[in-house]
Amino acid sequence: xxxxxxxxxxxxxxxxxxxxxxxxxxxxxxxxxxxxxxxxxxxxxxxxxxxxxxxxxxxxxxxxxxxxxxxxxxxxxxxxxxxxxxxxxxxxxxxxxxxxxxxxxxxxxxxxxxxxxxxxxxxxxxxxxxxxxxxxxxxxxxxxxxxxxxxxxxxxxxxxxxxxxxxxxxxxxxxxxxxxxxxxxxxxxxxxxxxxxxxxxxxxxxxxxxxxxxxx
Amino acid sequence: xxxxxxxxxxxxxxxxxxxxxxxxxxxxxxxxxxxxxxxxxxxxxxxxxxxxxxxxxxxxxxxxxxxxxxxxxxxxxxxxxxxxxxxxxxxxxxxxxxxxxxxxxxxxxxxxxxxxxxxxxxxxxxxxxxxxxxxxxxxxxxxxxxxxxxxxxxxxxxxxxxxxxxxxxxxxxxxxxxxxxxxxxxxxxxxxxxxxxxxxxxxxxxxxxxxxxxxxxxxxxxxxxxxxxxxxxxxxxxxxxxxxxxxxxxxxxxxxxxxxxxxxxxxxxxxxxxxxxxxxxxxxxxxxxxxxxxxxxxxxxxxxxxxxxxxxxxxxxxxxxxxxxxxxxxxxxxxxxxxxxxxxxxxxxxxxxxxxxxxxxxxxxxxxxxxxxxxxxxxxxxxxxxxxxxxxxxxxxxxxxxxxxxxxxxxxxxxx
Numbered sequence: 001x002x003x004x005x006x007x008x009x010x011x012x013x014x015x016x017x018x019x020x021x022x023x024x025x026x027x028x029x030x031x032x033x034x035x036x037x038x039x040x041x042x043x044x045x046x047x048x049x050x051x052x053x054x055x056x057x058x059x060x061x062x063x064x065x066x067x068x069x070x071x072x073x074x075x076x077x078x079x080x081x082x083x084x085x086x087x088x089x090x091x092x093x094x095x096x097x098x099x100x101x102x103x104x105x106x107x108x109x110x111x112x113x114x115x116x117x118x119x120x121x122x123x124x125x126x127x128x129x130x131x132x133x134x135x136x137x138x139x140x141x142x143x144x145x146x147x148x149x150x151x152x153x154x155x156x157x158x159x160x161x162x163x164x165x166x167x168x169x170x171x172x173x174x175x176x177x178x179x180x181x182x183x184x185x186x187x188x189x190x191x192x193x194x195x196x197x198x199x200x201x202x203x204x205x206x207x208x209x210x211x212x213x214x215x216x
Numbered sequence: 217x218x219x220x221x222x223x224x225x226x227x228x229x230x231x232x233x234x235x236x237x238x239x240x241x242x243x244x245x246x247x248x249x250x251x252x253x254x255x256x257x258x259x260x261x262x263x264x265x266x267x268x269x270x271x272x273x274x275x276x277x278x279x280x281x282x283x284x285x286x287x288x289x290x291x292x293x294x295x296x297x298x299x300x301x302x303x304x305x306x307x308x309x310x311x312x313x314x315x316x317x318x319x320x321x322x323x324x325x326x327x328x329x330x331x332x333x334x335x336x337x338x339x340x341x342x343x344x345x346x347x348x349x350x351x352x353x354x355x356x357x358x359x360x361x362x363x364x365x366x367x368x369x370x371x372x373x374x375x376x377x378x379x380x381x382x383x384x385x386x387x388x389x390x391x392x393x394x395x396x397x398x399x400x401x402x403x404x405x406x407x408x409x410x411x412x413x414x415x416x417x418x419x420x421x422x423x424x425x426x427x428x429x430x431x432x433x434x435x436x437x438x439x440x441x442x443x444x445x446x447x448x449x450x451x452x453x454x455x456x457x458x459x460x461x462x463x464x465x466x467x468x469x470x471x472x473x474x475x476x477x478x479x480x481x482x483x484x485x486x487x488x489x490x491x492x493x494x495x496x497x498x499x500x501x502x503x504x505x506x507x508x509x510x511x512x513x514x515x516x517x518x519x520x521x522x523x524x525x526x527x528x529x530x531x532x533x534x535x536x537x538x539x540x541x542x543x544x545x546x547x548x549x550x551x552x553x554x555x556x557x558x559x560x561x562x563x564x565x566x567x568x569x570x571x572x573x574x575x576x577x578x579x580x581x582x583x584x585x586x587x588x589x590x591x592x593x594x595x596x597x598x599x600x601x602x603x604x605x606x607x608x609x610x611x612x613x614x615x616x617x618x619x620x621x622x623x624x625x626x627x628x629x630x631x632x
Contacts, residue, residue: 107521129523129525129560129562130523130525132525133525133526133527133562136527136564137527137528140527140528165562165564168525168527168562168564169525169560169562169573169575169619170523170560170562170575171575
């Protein structure tokens with residue numbers, strides 16, 4: 001299997017070096033380039049056409065969300081995995097809604113990061129426990145939606161809730177599958193569906209909730 | 217142990233941004249004169265027409281309505297850009313009619329007050345109109361200053377029409393005063409001289425009042441800026457006392473990875489609490505803060521990471537206290553026996569119960585093989601939970617990791 005081509009975007013050179021060192025050990029992945037600013041990132045991603053971009057949320061000039069906006073306006077096959085120290089609900093929700101396929105914190109271990117990159121490159125979603133908790137919280141707080149909202153994307157199915165709960169409890173996809181007696185593929189489908197809802201839902205609650213809750 | 221001093225209250229400004237202060241502000245659009253009626257309407261949540269009606273009626277008391285309006289105009293600040301809705305054309309028409317009626321009522325009232333009062337009506341009206349023109353212009357100048365961000369002079373960057381309007385206003389004020397003087401001029405030259413001096417003072421006062429008010433406002437702004445600078449210095453001091461000290465400690469102990477990671481985690485937690493933490497006085501009062509404190513203690517004591525996710529939150533009552541204590545005990549057990557670097561804690565507050573899951577991927581154990589006299593699981597967790605009506609489920613096997621699930625029903629009062 002071809003290694004996954006990864007592009008790093010982070011304004012801290014030190015952190016890029018660290019991630020590069022961690023990923024260089026994995027043969028499933030090749031790091032093909034890196035960038036330290038929004039403009040560099042946009043140019044680099046257009047030039048290298050990577051499979052996965054590891055995207056820092058906090059950068060000058062608009063951060064990860066701005067990179068996502070500029071790249072996704074041009075039709076691109078690249079997927080994005082957000083990587084941040086923040087854990088701030090507003091940042092997390094913002095970058096997911098801008099189109100990232102997943103969100104992990106920078107304290108993630110090298111092996112888990114490799115797994116997450118592979119998962120995202122296959123089009124699946126990656127939820128850190130914290131993100132799972134945020135989404136659960138956002139979808140269960142209050143019932144109100146802005147008028148005209150699509151009820152299908154404004155609520156989670158019971159099964160999706162179960163999956164999210166287990167994710168928040170620190171279960172890996174495989175563990176969730178065996179806990180719920182479903183296949184890993186089905187777990188992936190549920191998580192992708194939750195991701196889509198988080199991105200599409202025009203729940204008034206979702207953004208307001210995230211803005212209100214500036215908690216770690 | 218490094219501790220952050222409590223942050224300055226203003227550092228929490230973003231958190232509180234959802235709280236809207238209802239401060240009296242004059243409207244800057246959709247106003248007839250100074251936006252005073254609009255300000256009162258916005259404050260009291262009334263239709264602006266009623267407030268305008270009230271002022272019209274007040275005009276019947278000679279002077280009161282006009283003076284009240286003038287004082288409010290001076291003392292209430294303009295709203296910043298983009299605040300307030302638009303008047304409809306009809307509202308505007310109504311208001312102009314009200315204004316004319318008000319002037320009419322005012323004049324009539326003065327006339328019927330009779331005698332000596334009526335002859336000064338015209339000069340005073342002229343004076344009031346002149347003052348209104350100048351003050352309105354001062355409002356627009358202030359807006360231009362805001363827009364340009366410039367500390368412009370008396371009139372700011374203005375076109376010729378500003379000067380014309382101010383000139384006309386000033387002229388009206390002067391004419392009004394002169395007419396007053398002429399009307400009251402007596403035979404006594406000393407009296408006339410005094411009156412003239414007084415009139416000059418009044419004229420200058422009326423015309424320059426908006427700029428005096430602005431001067432005071434500028435002083436306020438300057439003070440706010442000084443406070444901001446002070447705040448930045450405070451933040452720098454905090455960072456120095458905490459983060460930089462910890463970094464220094466870390467550099468001194470590079471060969472003790474356990475100590476380094478303990479220091480780093482403890483510092484990270486404090487920094488996060490300081491940056492995004494809840495308001496002061498909230499400590500220990502909700503489930504999430506209580507769990508965060510316990511997790512922090514476990515992290516510090518055992519040099520492991522405790523990943524916590526809390527969905528929903530609620531105040532801690534006397535049933536949730538034992539739940540949190542049991543959760544803490546489960547964390548300690550995992551930290552001691554599982555032999556892992558990370559524990560996951562997940563808490564969910566549901567309408568009828570609160571659940572906490574403490575999970576590790578470590579050694580696990582055979583639940584049947586644990587001797588009865590071991591306090592940890594038997595007493596601290598199961599005993600605590602069952603005494604308060606809760607349930608405990610432990611899922612484990614040797615080599616499979618451990619998950620302790622704690623469920624506590626919520627008390628009726630807490631949920632209702």
